[in-house]
Amino acid sequence: MRIAVFSAKKYERTILDKLNEKHGHDLVYFETPLEVGTAPLAMGFPVVSVFVNDSVDRNVLKQIATGGTKLVATRSTGFNHIDVEAAKELSIRIVRVTDYSPNSVAEFAVGLLLALNRKIPRAYNRTREGNFELDGLMGFDLVGRTVAVIGTGKIGTIFARIMAGFGCTVIGFDMYHSPEFERIGGRYVEAEGLEEADVISLHCPLTPQTHHIINARTLARMKRGALLINTSRGGLVDTEAAIDALKSGQLGGIAIDVYEQEAGLFFRDLSSTIIPDDVIQRLVSFPNVILTGHQAFFTREALETILNTTLVSISDFAAGRPLANEIDAS
Template sequence: MKIAVFSAKRYDRDFLSAANAAQQHQLQFFEVALAPESATLAEGHEAVCVFVNDVVDAAMLEALKRGGTKLVCLRCTGFNNVDLAAAAKLGIKVVRVVDYSPYSVAEHAVALLLAINRSIHRAYNRTRDSNFSLDGLMGFDFHGKTAAVIGTGKIGRVFAKIMRGFGCNVIGYDKYPSPEFEALGAHYAEPGEIGASADIISLHCPLTPETYHIVNAESLSRLKRGALLVNTSRGGLVDAEAAIQALKSGQLGGLALDVYEQEAELFFRDLSSTIVTDDVLQRLMAFPNVIVTGHQAFFTREAISTICETTLQSASEFAEGKPLSNEIKLP
């Protein structure tokens, strides 16, 4: 099967090519994102392989259909960038990577949490300038604190298990409660409990109309003063402007982001020699108690290998007329 791979970085080429040794698809790599101006590159390809910030709306799907594309392969778990209704209407199948290493994202969330709590980023910059002062670097023990997990799927449960290992009291929220989460010694929060008691909040839920800006001015006002917030899920979960105000007032004690609502034009590219004009992001990064990483939580050898293998296996199932194990269907 001919597959056009968009937003392809060097590591995508390397890992997809390695995974393709067992599948023998015809892969054509494009570093540009799938967007209206690049849609013609997909012509003649039965499938496109896209990433989190590629545009797969109704207009794009119609263009892909005209070019002969019958399958959209997402090499990620989230699918909020795809118009599933339009795809179904056009007869285009959509598949994703349902399961890869949950440890990659959960461990990165913990790394960010440790860094923001103990000011590792500030200490690193200081000591490189031979400044070994400890003023302003004080954190708090995780042991005995309360960590809230918003979204208790596989990633959320791994995060919860790690925090339990630190000696935290772990509480959670999920529309669909998990017995496995409770088996860790955690419990689901009562109304108001997260805001009142959580010292740490980590977001691990998908971006849906219900969860859009789940962290907003109103929810931030209910937080325990000085709480730390980590988001390694989707940028749209956090109202960044509201977070800035909460940081300025001290209501939010620290913020660690691996995702950002307006990241599409920023992340996964080197902008070090240009001026970044996103004022909200620039304001966020100006705070000493904020850390931003560029959507790298998933970025481990184990996770990327599984993502690439699963993506190409889905393409093989489609080519062979088999049921699609990882198809996304309308509810």
């Protein structure tokens, strides 16, 4: 089957070409993201594969439907970049990657927490310049601290297990209680429990209900000086409110691998350009902020699983088999 692969990076192409040897699809790579202006490139492709920062809205879906596309395969777990209702109306089926390596994201979240708390990036930059002064680098012991996990699915539970191993008290916020989270000693609390937490880590999907779940009101409720970690979706955090909380000292620091306006920034080399996004420019100016470019998922094991799952879904579609990873719009 002929597949247009948008937002295709070199590291993906190498793995996809190898995995595709047993599937035999015709893969055509486009480094550009899928959006209104690039949708004509999908003309004649029955399958289009996209990534998290592609824009698969109603207008794009109309264009690719006209061009003959019947399946959109997103190489991600999240699918908030796709208008699922519009796809259903246009008879375009959607598949995603429901499971890859939750360890990759959970481990990265722990890495961000350690780097933020112990100010490792600042120390690294200092010693590179011959400055071995310790002033300004003090952190705190994690043992005995309270860590709040917002979203206790697979990734959140693995993160919680690691933090429990550090000797932390782990509390959870989720509509659905995970027996595994409770088995490792996690305790579910109501919203007021946020005041207990020294660290808050986000592991929930982005939905209309969770959009800006971290906002001026929730930030004001947190313990003063708490650390915030986000490796889930940028839209979970009201960035302007977070900046205000950093300026006042209410928020002790923030480490994020995602950003609510990342679509025009992440997965691109902008080092020789002027970035027009004033919000992200202000954010990275703080010494107690760590920002990475959506790399938490980026391990060999995770990427191979993501790409293999995508190819299997496409092969199932081509053969008329049931689609195990189909997104149901109903």
